[in-house]
Amino acid sequence: METVLNPMRGPNRLKLGLFGANADGGLALTRVPERWRAEWAEMVAAARLADDAGLEFFLPIARWRGFGGETNARESSFETLTEAAALAGLTRRIALFATVHVPMIHPVVAAKALATIDHASGGRAGLNVVCGWSPEEFACFGLEMVADRYEQGQEWFEIMSRIFSAETPFDFTGRYFALRGVFGRPRPLQRPGPYVLNAGFSDAGRNFAARAADALFTTFVEIGSSGAQIADMRARADAAGRAVAVFTTCHVVCRPSQAEAEDYYEHYAVAMEDRAAVDHYMANKERFTRSHDPAAYRLHRKRFVGGAGTYPLIGTPERIADELIAIETAGFAGVGLSFVNYAAELPFFAARVLPLLTRAGLRG
Numbered sequence: 001m002e003t004v005l006n007p008m009r010g011p012n013r014l015k016l017g018l019f020g021a022n023a024d025g026g027l028a029l030t031r032v033p034e035r036w037r038a039e040w041a042e043m044v045a046a047a048r049l050a051d052d053a054g055l056e057f058f059l060p061i062a063r064w065r066g067f068g069g070e071t072n073a074r075e076s077s078f079e080t081l082t083e084a085a086a087l088a089g090l091t092r093r094i095a096l097f098a099t100v101h102v103p104m105i106h107p108v109v110a111a112k113a114l115a116t117i118d119h120a121s122g123g124r125a126g127l128n129v130v131c132g133w134s135p136e137e138f139a140c141f142g143l144e145m146v147a148d149r150y151e152q153g154q155e156w157f158e159i160m161s162r163i164f165s166a167e168t169p170f171d172f173t174g175r176y177f178a179l180r181g182v183f184g185r186p187r188p189l190q191r192p193g194p195y196v197l198n199a200g201f202s203d204a205g206r207n208f209a210a211r212a213a214d215a216l217f218t219t220f221v222e223i224g225s226s227g228a229q230i231a232d233m234r235a236r237a238d239a240a241g242r243a244v245a246v247f248t249t250c251h252v253v254c255r256p257s258q259a260e261a262e263d264y265y266e267h268y269a270v271a272m273e274d275r276a277a278v279d280h281y282m283a284n285k286e287r288f289t290r291s292h293d294p295a296a297y298r299l300h301r302k303r304f305v306g307g308a309g310t311y312p313l314i315g316t317p318e319r320i321a322d323e324l325i326a327i328e329t330a331g332f333a334g335v336g337l338s339f340v341n342y343a344a345e346l347p348f349f350a351a352r353v354l355p356l357l358t359r360a361g362l363r364g
Ligand SMILES: Cc1cc2nc3c(=O)[nH]c(=O)nc-3n(C[C@H](O)[C@H](O)[C@H](O)COP(=O)(O)O)c2cc1C
Pocket: 060, 061, 062, 063, 099, 129, 130, 131, 132, 133, 134, 199, 200, 201, 202, 203, 204, 205, 206, 217, 218, 219, 249, 288, 289, 290, 291, 292
């Protein structure tokens, strides 16, 4: 396989990708009949549309249980290491992330799987590290959440990284892992390894990103106040002597008119919410994570229905391009996008919004 430049390391000032297209519902918790079913063929279609449109990344979510309610959203989701390996042969340029749960996937397995994806894709593999938050998912593995999930994440990351660089087998003794004679070949094509995101929001999550990741993948409530979050992340990265970018995620309704976009948003994210699933999701997220600003839970139920609590980009191509420009100006280096129906809605977004971002100098 010919090596290509991983577009995550390319020159575009604002990188864009699809987030969540491997799971039913995507990021939404809605009952509308056109909601995303995440069947294999349509997920591949979405990945290829994104690849052809020049988006930089395809980023899946890692889920092991649904959220209940009428739709039991996310009950069906493709496992992300095997999905990325399969997409390697079905796409040409786009970076293919695997979202890997630290407590569930052993680092020796993850290192070998990521190296495999990197070889299969010519150097397009990416890793999104998630430390996990749902007790129901931990229970599937007979696990309980550890008190300091990011300390476990740090050990996990160190083991994986050493596999990528070690010349000889090594031992590792930590609080969570005690391993003997660890080694892995082949190495990934990318050096020192695949591009690394860490999905998190809390202080501990940001500190982990400062030490380990190429970018923090995080949420925000308002564009105007997000600059402080980015400055905070930069300060932590500076203290660790590293450069760490900040990526975020938004849900999108892009339509020819503002009224059309807002009407559809109201329809799928209010009138057609999957109430029990939303209640369950919001309660557990608030209880077990610091993934969102606490105010978000009280102010923005619609955003949790619309896109798992992410920021909404709702409106005309011009309006959405302006907001993406403001997001880049605030300091974000990339945005993972979700749609109610990725394959149906991405073409209009790509045709109408991307040229505006190119004109603004954010993308080539
Ligand atoms: C943008 C974003 C995406 C995430 N994606 C996933 C995911 O796909 N699967 C998962 O189990 N957790 C996911 N998480 C949860 C985090 O990995 C983390 O376990 C959780 O947010 C708790 O850490 P925190 O308190 O630092 O946010 C995500 C979090 C954020 C902020």
